[in-house]
Amino acid sequence: MSGIKPEPGWYKDAIIYEVHVKSFLDSNRDGWGDFPGLTAKLDYLQKLGITTLWLLPFTDSPLKDDGYDIRDYYKVYPSYGTMEEFQVFLSEAHKRGLRVITELVMNHTSNTHPWFVSASSSRSSPFRDYYVWSDTPDRYKGTRIIFSDTEKSNWTWEPKTRQYYWHRFFHSQPDLNFDNPKVQDELLTVVKFWFSLGVDGLRCDAVPYLFEREGTNCENLPETHTFIKRLRAEIDREFPDRMLLAEANQWPQDVLPYFGEGDGDEFHMAYHFPLMPRLFIAIAQGDRKPITDILQQTPAIPANCQWAIFLRNHDELTLEMVTDQERDYLWTTYAEDPRMRLNLGIRRRLAPLMGNDRRKIDLMHSLLLTLPGTPILYYGDEIGMGDNVHLGDRNGVRTPMQWSFDRNGGFSTADPSDLYAPPIQNPVYGYQVVNVETQIRYPTSPLNVLRQMIEVRQSSHVFGRGAMTVLHPKNRHVFACLREMGDEVVMVINNLSDRTESVLLDLSRFRGYTPVELFSQTPFPVLERAHFHFTVSPYGYFWLALRPPAFSVRRRKRTGR
Ligand code: GLC
Numbered sequence: 025m026s027g028i029k030p031e032p033g034w035y036k037d038a039i040i041y042e043v044h045v046k047s048f049l050d051s052n053r054d055g056w057g058d059f060p061g062l063t064a065k066l067d068y069l070q071k072l073g074i075t076t077l078w079l080l081p082f083t084d085s086p087l088k089d090d091g092y093d094i095r096d097y098y099k100v101y102p103s104y105g106t107m108e109e110f111q112v113f114l115s116e117a118h119k120r121g122l123r124v125i126t127e128l129v130m131n132h133t134s135n136t137h138p139w140f141v142s143a144s145s146s147r148s149s150p151f152r153d154y155y156v157w158s159d160t161p162d163r164y165k166g167t168r169i170i171f172s173d174t175e176k177s178n179w180t181w182e183p184k185t186r187q188y189y190w191h192r193f194f195h196s197q198p199d200l201n202f203d204n205p206k207v208q209d210e211l212l213t214v215v216k217f218w219f220s221l222g223v224d225g226l227r228c229d230a231v232p233y234l235f236e237r238e239g240t241n242c243e244n245l246p247e248t249h250t251f252i253k254r255l256r257a258e259i260d261r262e263f264p265d266r267m268l269l270a271e272a273n274q275w276p277q278d279v280l281p282y283f284g285e286g287d288g289d290e291f292h293m294a295y296h297f298p299l300m301p302r303l304f305i306a307i308a309q310g311d312r313k314p315i316t317d318i319l320q321q322t323p324a325i326p327a328n329c330q331w332a333i334f335l336r337n338h339d340e341l342t343l344e345m346v347t348d349q350e351r352d353y354l355w356t357t358y359a360e361d362p363r364m365r366l367n368l369g370i371r372r373r374l375a376p377l378m379g380n381d382r383r384k385i386d387l388m389h390s391l392l393l394t395l396p397g398t399p400i401l402y403y404g405d406e407i408g409m410g411d412n413v414h415l416g417d418r419n420g421v422r423t424p425m426q427w428s429f430d431r432n433g434g435f436s437t438a439d440p441s442d443l444y445a446p447p448i449q450n451p452v453y454g455y456q457v458v459n460v461e462t463q464i465r466y467p468t469s470p471l472n473v474l475r476q477m478i479e480v481r482q483s484s485h486v487f488g489r490g491a492m493t494v495l496h497p498k499n500r501h502v503f504a505c506l507r508e509m510g511d512e513v514v515m516v517i518n519n520l521s522d523r524t525e526s527v528l529l530d531l532s533r534f535r536g537y538t539p540v541e542l543f544s545q546t547p548f549p550v551l552e553r554a555h556f557h558f559t560v561s562p563y564g565y566f567w568l569a570l571r572p573p574a575f576s577v578r579r580r581k582r583t584g585r
Pocket of ligand 1 (some may be wrong): 093339
């Protein structure tokens, strides 16, 4: 029996939890997390209050890019389990009312995918035209290299058939040729396969790069939009109520077309990449300007669409959508050790980035859960897990989930040397101190505080669907805003600085209203004057429902107080 009911726009009220099957729980002692393990932890996730899981790639792959290099779109990677085990997981998630988003890697395959194996074996292979070939490495010169630390060119020489092939990521990930209608059809078949199994959404990887055209930067081309419109139309026809999320690491005005502009006929959701680093600048500088600037530059999106917002994820904290100056600032502030840097980003988790300062971690979660959009949490950040710069690439932020202080952090009973990666073991972030079992046991743990924040957020649609008005008090250390839907108003006040701040807010619109602190339901004094003065502790935050006079009277009568 499924606890999922069709619900238009469900993704607007969602709280998404990003998780790697590999990293969550190993049920068969082979050192790798698997679907039965993940299924066993669904109750934990349900209690945390999240509504939707986003799974990193789990289909067959040589894992040169942790599964984003797909060898078979239709087969579960053996260490993660079987297709049957995936289906059990999906139906158990649905039973608990949890939706599931999986990955759709369209731009490229692994070079071990049978299409590429054939394509690269002979120029007359029927799959030759599934990929992009050239006699010279000089085409599409205006295209940036994304994995700049490891790749020197977007072209790699294929000696057997004596041509170069095109790739936007690792050279082990040849780009598919979307100009070939057969490629488009193949990918639509993949989409329909996963939607037929019952997944609720697809996170579409690397969307801006599907097509190549000379004289452009090969990103965001009109042909991409034509294809996405086709994809969306087919989904709407056959699978209403499903969701497509775009990974387009671009400026907000360049992401807007991915929503389909006026008519919302492309993606339902897209990440807000430029907001994320600005939250980190704002909290480091104790100044709201980076946040208010980017919100101001964020255009309105179609009514059926939604931003996906996040603090950290499985990749480096990407610094592509910042100025050179901002990037230097972030690098010096958050990545003093060069090993913390990768490509144009920082490979660290939330807690270490915040210097393990509980006040800052909670404040970042307060921002994440109250800014417009659907929040995405990254597994392990709910307990403040650390990272490991000694592991290559982005593996340092993909270590085993820390469940308890038992062997391997409770992730696996295999020999420690058999684990896919060592769990974090150091005096500050090691599993002996940072783990779920411990944090469940005291009410002020990071886990329990976040759980409470999620519960409050989920008690109303105002955070996921309401309008936002930024307030502009003189004190720039404070970021305050109103979230409003119908006659419901919530005011959020965040102190970005390390000192107690006092802030004078113009609340003339709400004269006579009572602010009610949402975590404790404590009423504050009635707003009697046009301006109201709040004092906020270092990195403190308030979420206050503004209740009109009539509301308090009604409530008093009902409760008899
Ligand atoms: C996306 C993924 C990243 C991956 C890349 C290539 O950016 O988030 O992890 O390496 O696509 O598939």
